[in-house]
Amino acid sequence: MATVDLKDVRKVYAGGVEAVKGVSIAIPDKSLCVLVGPSGCGKSTLLRMIAGLETISAGSCAIDGKVVNAVGPTERDIAMVFQNYALYPHMKVYDNMAYGLRNRGTPKDEVDKRVRSTAKTLELEHLLERRPRELSGGQRQRVAMGRAIVRNPKVFLFDEPLSNLDAKLRGQMRVEIKNLQRNLGVTSVYVTHDQLEAMTLADVLVVMNAGLVEQLGAPLDIYEKPASTFVASFIGAPPMNLLPLRSGQLEGAVTLPAVPTNAATLGFRPEDCEVRTEANGVASDGALRLMAKVEGVEPVGAESFLYCQVPGGRIVVRVPGRTDVTPGDQLPVFARREKLHFFGSDGKRV
Secondary structure: OOOOEEEEEEOOOOOEEEEEEEEEEOOOOOEEEEEEEOOHHHHOHHHHHHHHOOOEEEEEEEEEOEOOOOOOOOOOOEEOOOOOOOOOOOHHHHHHHHHHHHOOOOOOHHHHHHHHHHHOOHHHHHHHHOOOOOOOHHHHHHHHHHHHHHHOOOOOOOOOOOOOOHHHHHHHHHHHHHHHHHHHEEEEEEOOHHHHHHHOOEEEEEEOOOOEHHHHHHHHHHHOOEEEEEHHOOOOOOOOOEEEOOOOOOOOOEEEEEEHHHHHHHEEEEHHHEEOOOOOOOOOOOOOOEEEEEEEEEEEOOOOEEEEEEEEEEEEEEEEOOOOOOOOEEEEEEEEEOOOOOEOOOOEEE
16 A cells, blocks of 8 residues: 655745644555544644645655655555545445546446445445435535545545544544544555543554644553643543642652652653552552542542542542442551652653
8 A cells, every 4th residue: 555754844935934843644545544633733733744635835745655755645656534524415425435446436336346346345235325415414425434434545544533433432432533544555645633542443653743743653551651731731631640740749748759850840641540448558668658638539430539638739549340449438558669750841751
């Protein structure tokens, strides 16, 4: 299929607004790369530059080893799936899927073969004679994907394709997209602001912030070793607990393991700490121990979240199953030394 290589790509709009500030990413063949970040971080602009819908102000974009900066969108051999599906409302599903092939002069029998084969893969065979208004959101999204698949492109581009669907359907479609991409073996770039979507879909995860790549790598590697406080607070639900350090000390800590000399922030994941209901719970060697006041309890079935106030700020503790803890309880919270993360005054990992 194809690789996608971005080298120091920049986008500057009229007036000097820099939306993308020098991004370099090498996306391997047949992989699914997810660009994730908050609104305005530059992820959609980057995707549109790969598609050729936005000009590149500086740097280069190469698809399958060929620099395509000056190549038009239709010549890049890519297919894009949009957030709003972009289906032709007056056309039946069959014609929506066949439209691009017909425009390229593909023989009629080849068009029919590809459309019906793709419809079978996506379980759309019984919907080919319907119009978009007669379909559910999930069905429309599959039609939009089918229209992209029939072209046999080198690269798929997805621009927040699931954001219009309800939570249950988003979960189902995530599984479908991942399985489909794996089975087709097509290099794909996927944009989302949903970090859960990003974690579950990505082979390569790119966390963006303010036009820059904050961290790039395998999803679990990023989760377990965030490169900055931004990544730590963005990836994870609930996000990592972050507490300020002053001169190597944490306000209100009963015990605190050795702190790196240049650390300004201490972090730990909600699942990497525990509460002990006995008033004099003993911390193991090298563990962090804090006294926390429970402000809220959120049971979600298999686990519960405790929202707590500690002297240095607020934290969330994840506990299994149901809990007898109630708001107002004072509890010791423990976190082992190996589960602690430290960040410098610049927000970067130390």
